[in-house]
Amino acid sequence: MNIKNIHIGSLIRSKVEEHQISIERISRFLELAEEDVEKLYHAKSIDTDILLKWCKLLKFDFFRFYTGHLILYSPQSRIDNAFRQKENTLVFRKSIYTQEVKDFILDKIKVGTMTANDVVERYKIPKTTLYKWMKKI
Incomplete structure (x- = not known):
């Protein structure tokens, strides 16, 4: 899976194959002809309404x-990197990292294409966060 260049159609196809859902069921659920469903598998991007339907059908968050x-x-x-001042209280914005992001970063370190310092510098992930991820593998 390449997070930089997302090809949503192929990701959907792999989930469909994983769940072994028939094209007839998909076609009825999406209210599309079977040929149009096949075209979606080849699409690099698709409409968000259709993507939301795929999420519901496959019970997976493609977003x-x-x-x-x-x-x-x-x-x-x-503003994202620092704290925000809201009235007289400070609110810190914490980034949320998905498992796919964690896996992507840890894989870069594991295969040696990036060091931990490279990751911290390039993606602005706090060192403590990165080292916690690394400790868990």
Whole structure:
């Protein structure tokens, strides 16, 4: 799975194969012709309404791939990295890392394409967070 270049159609196809759901059932659920369902498997991106239906049918959150991409590849604003002042109280924004993001990062370290310091520097993940992940493997 490549978090940087998401091909949602192939991810959906693999989940369909994993759950062994017939094309007839999918076609009825999505209210699409079987040929259109096949076209979705080849699509790099699809409409969010249709993606939401896939999530419901397969009981899997496909949006998490995009969330992971945002965490790793979108520039963070100053507000996100620091704390926000709300009235007279401080509110700290904590990043949420999906399991796919954790696996992606840990795999980069495991195969040696990146060091822990490279990960901290490039993706702005706190050292303590990264070392907790590494400790669990």
